[in-house]
Amino acid sequence: MIYSGEELLKACRANQCKISSIAIEEETKTSSLSRNEIIEKMRLNFEVMKSSASCALENEMRSVSGLTGGDAKKAWKRSLQNKTICGKTINTAMARALSCSEVNGAMGKIVAAPTAGSCGILPAVIITVSENYNSSEEDVINSLFTASAIGGIIAHNATLSGAEGGCQAECGSASAMAAAAAIELAGGNPDECLNASAIAIKCVLGLVCDPVAGLVEAPCAKRNSMGAVSAMAAADMALAGIKSIIPFDEVVDAMYRVGRAIPCELRETAQGGLAATPTGKRLFNKVFKK
Ligand code: SF4
Numbered sequence: 001m002i003y004s005g006e007e008l009l010k011a012c013r014a015n016q017c018k019i020s021s022i023a024i025e026e027e028t029k030t031s032s033l034s035r036n037e038i039i040e041k042m043r044l045n046f047e048v049m050k051s052s053a054s055c056a057l058e059n060e061m062r063s064v065s066g067l068t069g070g071d072a073k074k075a076w077k078r079s080l081q082n083k084t085i086c087g088k089t090i091n092t093a094m095a096r097a098l099s100c101s102e103v104n105g106a107m108g109k110i111v112a113a114p115t116a117g118s119c120g121i122l123p124a125v126i127i128t129v130s131e132n133y134n135s136s137e138e139d140v141i142n143s144l145f146t147a148s149a150i151g152g153i154i155a156h157n158a159t160l161s162g163a164e165g166g167c168q169a170e171c172g173s174a175s176a177m178a179a180a181a182a183i184e185l186a187g188g189n190p191d192e193c194l195n196a197s198a199i200a201i202k203c204v205l206g207l208v209c210d211p212v213a214g215l216v217e218a219p220c221a222k223r224n225s226m227g228a229v230s231a232m233a234a235a236d237m238a239l240a241g242i243k244s245i246i247p248f249d250e251v252v253d254a255m256y257r258v259g260r261a262i263p264c265e266l267r268e269t270a271q272g273g274l275a276a277t278p279t280g281k282r283l284f285n286k287v288f289k290k
Pocket residue numbers: 117118161162163166167168170171208209210211215216217218219220223268
C-alpha cells in the first residue's frame with residue numbers, strides 16, 4: 001500500500017509511470033475486482049460527474065430549503081459572454097462546480113469526491129481541463145485515479161471530513177485531488193502533481209466549516225466554485241515550474257494539525273462563522289420555521 005506522497009513518487013520513479021498507473025495497480029491489489037472492472041466503475045463515476053456538472057446549467061435546480069439554486073445557470077450564462085474578467089475556462093469551471101453542488105442540494109445524484117459537500121470541484125476541473133486539452137475518455141478516467149491516489153493519502157494521514165478538520169479538509173482535499181488530475185491531463189509529471197496538490201491545500205489552510213442552517217449548501221456551493229478555480233491555478237503554477245516550498249506530505253500533516261485546532265463551533269456544527277451571523281441565524285429560523 002502507498003501511504004504517503006513520497007512513497008507515491010518513489011513508485012512512479014521506479015516504474016517510470018504516471019500516478020494513475022500506480023493507483024490502478026494498488027486498487028487491483030486491495031479490491032476483489034479485476035482491472036477492467038475497476039476501470040469500468042470509474043467510468044460510471046465519470047458519467048455521474050458529467051451529468052451533475054451539466055444538469056443545473058440550463059435548468060435551475062433548487063434545494064428544498066431554498067438556500068441554493070439558480071447560480072449555476074447565471075454563471076453558465078456569463079461564461080458564454082465574449083468578455084469576462086476571468087475568461088472562459090475559469091467561468092465554465094465555476095458554473096460546472098456550482099451545478100454539481102446545486103444537484104447535491106436538490107438531492108440529485110453526485111459523486112462524493114471526496115465528500116458530497118465538495119462534489120463539484122473534481123468534475124468541474126477534469127471536464128473543463130479535458131476540453132482544453134482534447135483529452136480522450138481514457139485519459140480523463142486515468143486522471144480520476146490520480147485524484148483518488150491523492151485523496152487516499154490525505155484520508156490515511158489526515159482527514160477528508162469537515163466535521164473533523166474544517167472545510168480545508170473537504171474542499172481543500174477536493175482541490176488537491178483536482179489539481180493533480182489536471183496536471184496529469186495536461187501532460188505533467190508526478191512531481192508536478194504533488195506540487196499542485198500541496199499548493200491547493202496551502203491556499204485554504206484553516207478554512208472553517210460553517211454551513212448555514214447546518215445544511216451543505218451555503219457557503220458550500222460557492223466554495224466548490226472557488227475550489228475548482230484554486231485547483232486550476234495551482235496546476236498552472238506547478239506546470240510553470242513553481243514548487244511548493246513545503247512538501248505535500250508535510251502540508252497534509254499541517255492541515256490535519258490545523259483541523260484538530262479548529263474549535264468545534266467551526267467544524268460543521270453550524271454554531272460559528274457564517275452560520276452564526278444574523279443572516280445565518282435568520283435563515284436557520286426560516287428553513288426550520290422557528
Ligand atoms: S462548509 Fe462544511 S459542509 Fe460546506 S463544503 Fe465546506 S466542509 Fe462541507
